Amino acid sequence: MQAAIFGAPFLPTPSDRVRSVSSPPAFQLLRPLKPFLLVDSPTPVVLPSSISTPPKEAAKIDSTSTPTTHDSFDHLDFTADPCIEVRMPNIKVFSGSSHRDLTQRICERLQLEVSKASLKKFSNKETNVEIGESVRGEDVYIIQSACGEINDHLMELLIMINACKIASSCRVAAVIPCFPYARQDKKDKSRAPISAKLVANMLSVAGADHIITMDLHASQIQGFFDIPVDNLYAEPAILKYIRESIPNWQEAVVVSPDAGGAKRVTSIADRLNVDFALIHKERKRANEVENMTLVGSVEDKVAILVDDMADTCGTICLAADKLVEAGASQVYAFCVHGIFSGPAIERLNKSAFEAVVVTNTIPQEENMKKCSKIQCIDISMILAEAIRRTHNGESVSYLFSHVPM
Numbered sequence: 273m274q275a276a277i278f279g280a281p282f283l284p285t286p287s288d289r290v291r292s293v294s295s296p297p298a299f300q301l302l303r304p305l306k307p308f309l310l311v312d313s314p315t316p317v318v319l320p321s322s323i324s325t326p327p328k329e330a331a332k333i334d335s336t337s338t339p340t341t342h343d344s345f346d347h348l349d350f351t352a353d354p355c356i357e358v359r360m361p362n363i364k365v366f367s368g369s370s371h372r373d374l375t376q377r378i379c380e381r382l383q384l385e386v387s388k389a390s391l392k393k394f395s396n397k398e399t400n401v402e403i404g405e406s407v408r409g410e411d412v413y414i415i416q417s418a419c420g421e422i423n424d425h426l427m428e429l430l431i432m433i434n435a436c437k438i439a440s441s442c443r444v445a446a447v448i449p450c451f452p453y454a455r456q457d458k459k460d461k462s463r464a465p466i467s468a469k470l471v472a473n474m475l476s477v478a479g480a481d482h483i484i485t486m487d488l489h490a491s492q493i494q495g496f497f498d499i500p501v502d503n504l505y506a507e508p509a510i511l512k513y514i515r516e517s518i519p520n521w522q523e524a525v526v527v528s529p530d531a532g533g534a535k536r537v538t539s540i541a542d543r544l545n546v547d548f549a550l551i552h553k554e555r556k557r558a559n560e561v562e563n564m565t566l567v568g569s570v571e572d573k574v575a576i577l578v579d580d581m582a583d584t585c586g587t588i589c590l591a592a593d594k595l596v597e598a599g600a601s602q603v604y605a606f607c608v609h610g611i612f613s614g615p616a617i618e619r620l621n622k623s624a625f626e627a628v629v630v631t632n633t634i635p636q637e638e639n640m641k642k643c644s645k646i647q648c649i650d651i652s653m654i655l656a657e658a659i660r661r662t663h664n665g666e667s668v669s670y671l672f673s674h675v676p677m
Contacts, residue, residue, distance in 0.1 A: 363413070553587065605629065
């Protein structure tokens with residue numbers, strides 16, 4: 273590589289152009305460059321905007337001097353070349369097999385292609401992962417949600433994280449819209465495991481440097497990690513949906529189906545400036561509710577049930593019946609994670625709900641075909657903006673109260 277001598281501008285020769293632009297040269301070029309294509313390579317390259325002409329040095333350059341042939345790019349029309357595009361540099365977004373549609377939506381939002389990876393199973397059901405492109409020095413984001421075959425998907429995520437880590441990636445972030453084992457967050461009886469903590473340890477040991485998730489079942493799960501965790505909220509998207517889709521929402525009452533969701537419900541009620549109520553429930557065992565008591569008034573009002581997840585839907589269906597008995601004119605349910613396992617769909621079809629609104633942290637296409645009451649809010653723009661801000665080193669706190677446009 274030639275060096276700048278006595279202020280004279282020297283630009284890269286054709287043999288120098290094969291250098292990676294990810295590591296800038298030790299000296300500052302004295303003349304700004306346009307984008308160019310690498311020799312013998314179809315890959316478009318755009319030099320970083322930080323490489324510019326220093327003001328003092330620019331004054332020394334004789335503008336009338338004629339550059340050599342390899343110094344000039346003025347005869348090339350780069351604006352007309354469709355192959356050259358502006359994109360986020362040094363980032364790869366991979367999709368696990370749990371929710372490819374969400375990954376595609378996120379990448380469309382970021383104007384990126386989904387990075388190539390082969391995800392297969394051997395005949396003995398072991399998971400096989402092959403990363404199909406270089407991740408050296410890149411920020412890697414792997415999108416995998418807890419749905420379907422949760423254990424297989426969790427193992428797949430761990431293998432993908434480790435594969436990228438040992439392939440010399442700069443940073444690996446796991447984007448987990450629905451966190452697995454989130455309900456097992458405390459030791460509520462003798463000899464019970466804290467499985468959420470175990471999952472946190474597994475992700476850290478696999479090599480994850482950052483976790484992006486949405487509406488954790490319990491906020492203390494963030495404390496299980498020794499790495500940064502961004503717990504995003506679907507609340508802004510839910511508020512937007514309520515204002516746009518529920519008639520007379522100003523006269524509604526926001527209801528929590530249990531005491532654990534009281535904080536979530538009061539936050540939504542405050543932002544809508546409406547009343548809230550609470551249903552106290554007593555469980556016989558997991559997924560079975562014995563008794564419910566309504567605290568608050570919903571008579572002749574629209575009741576909006578809000579919860580973080582709907583699994584077998586036993587709780588929210590009983591809560592809907594309780595609200596109708598108490599005089600509610602209409603009942604809506606908003607759940608961030610629509611798991612809908614077991615008899616959930618059958619219960620919803622027979623329930624008193626006007627609509628059950630969930631987000632697409634878990635695929636909902638099949639569930640929406642089976643139950644006309646299920647409606648879906650797209651939260652891909654929130655996750656995409658979180659990825660963009662994280663990659664660029666920006667704050668994500670804006671997303672706690674706003675929906676990206």
